[in-house]
Amino acid sequence: MATINLVDLHKDYGNSHAVRGINLSVADGELIVLVGPSGCGKSTLLRMVAGLETVSSGRIEIGGRDVVKAEPAERDIAMVFQNYALYPHMTVRGNLEYGLKNRGTPRAEIDRRVNEAAEILEIGPMLDRKPRQLSGGQRQRVAMGRAIVREPAAFLFDEPLSNLDAKLRVQMRVEIRKLQRRLKTTSLYVTHDQLEAMTLADRLVVMNGGLVEQIGTPTEVYDRPATLFVASFIGSPPMNLLPVSALGNTQGLNLPAGTDMVGIRPDQMHLEPRPGATALPATAELLEPIGGESHLHLRLDSGHSVILSVPGRPSITEGTAVTVYIEPAALHPFDSKTGRRTDA
């Protein structure tokens, strides 16, 4: 159990700046997900917390203790790697015990914890196998087990599910969430899968180019993206971003001063008239049915492309003229020069 505090954290590799001043406070027992495009510095940040990467400047506190100069072993954290990093020459049991033995934990205590972890993760029957005799999902469980037997102050996960197939990924995601709720261990979780990010996180940290774009609960981030980047990064299909001019007459919309871009979620654009809604004429270009809903690609008469997500499978053929209705409340106003929200 511990809090984690990152204060103005920087990491430079020569002239390239991987992390450029991050401030973050993680509450005790909280699960924070770091999400962002490839190369934005998520792994670097996590590895600095783990002590596997030196810090260029700034402070890292785990449980109130400054650990910037501490060895990884002294930080009381456990890490789950993307490739699992199981010791191939040891049995599953050996893998689980290794960290405890190194710390001189008494034999009885080691056995108790290993058996408990094996039970929680349902890897009991595999304890005497070598990692190469396990499936990807089982290896993932062992990697989790190695982290939980240590009973550390914090878990660090670096894209732990990205090597699994889609179905197993969903299943393991749910298990990680349950496990974390049960153990109440402070966790930092890195992913670039936004669905994983939205479902797991107590709070999301959206990163871009070594900087934090927004910190907030998944709903906050989804409902009120703080920047254009977050607006386009979170949500699938992504939010439609249009210049204000594409809306035609903006008199009744009450857009804040400085607004020159607006964002609209694909499910907030409608094909039926709504009271008070702005009507935009458009042409249908493509209809993608994806089960319960469909993605409709339209070209507005102003020349901009947008995507609508509409329930069911509307019978619209390509080339048909349609009208899109947008309620003023659904608009997210941005200033494209600063990239920030204007109604903050």
Next chain:
Amino acid sequence: MQTKRTIFPNKLLPYVLLLPQLAVTLIFFIWPALQAVKSSFEREDPFGFRTTFIWFENYTRLFADPNYVNSLSRTAVFAVSVTILSMCVSLLLAVAVNRVLRTNRIYTTLLVWPYAVAPVVVGILWWFIFNPTIGILPYMMRGLGVAWNPRVNGDQAMILVIIAASWKQISYNFLFFVAGLQSVPQSLTEAAAIDGAGPFKRFFTIVLPLLSPTTFFLLIVNINYAMFDTFGIIDATTSGGPNQATNTLVYKVYADGFLGLNIGSSAAQSVILMLIVIALTAIQFRFIERRVQY
């Protein structure tokens, strides 16, 4: 892995293509080996007029000869020492280089050079360095009060050939160890660091076990090298002396056959050496088949 098979339209062609290699092998390896086996069962009179077939007498005499048994044990000491010394030093160097490899290739290149030096040159090099009258090391050792003279002292002569032979083999081992270390995923040592293992513990519990295929392979190769490939080094430094102190099996084959002109005994010795090589090679092949298993 997919192997591509070529189908020759002409049945004879593949054999013709293999012929040069087969001919070389037959003329320079198989035939002399058979000759050696034949001579090992014969005795030649001092003038070379008559050879008699004497069955295993050459062999029984050999094992009754204290000189030969002595040479066997010296060879064992020599081979084990060379193997351990060259492997430990090269592993140490490989670990050091592995830490900086991405930034410094020159270092690696320099460490590989000794392998390209001819054995006799290696021998002469170390002969000079350890030469009691003109060498730099004996000069320094005299300063420390150690009397160094490998021409008189058998143990010192042995140390000299062990160092010379190890030095040459270090670069070969080094290359394999670097490659082996490079293939140990960095995330494993990182996981171990988080798991509370210090640098030495990480090395001995994670890296070394994962290097074991490489280590075993090098073990066999080095024993082979020390036992059979060190003739040039010994000839150039000590010539088997003083008083048989560095007369290893391979050197003794040469000394008895070409200097002592006892062809029968020399042939019997080389047959025994051949059997040892075959045994070592068999162990190596059996192992390589299973090398992926940790």
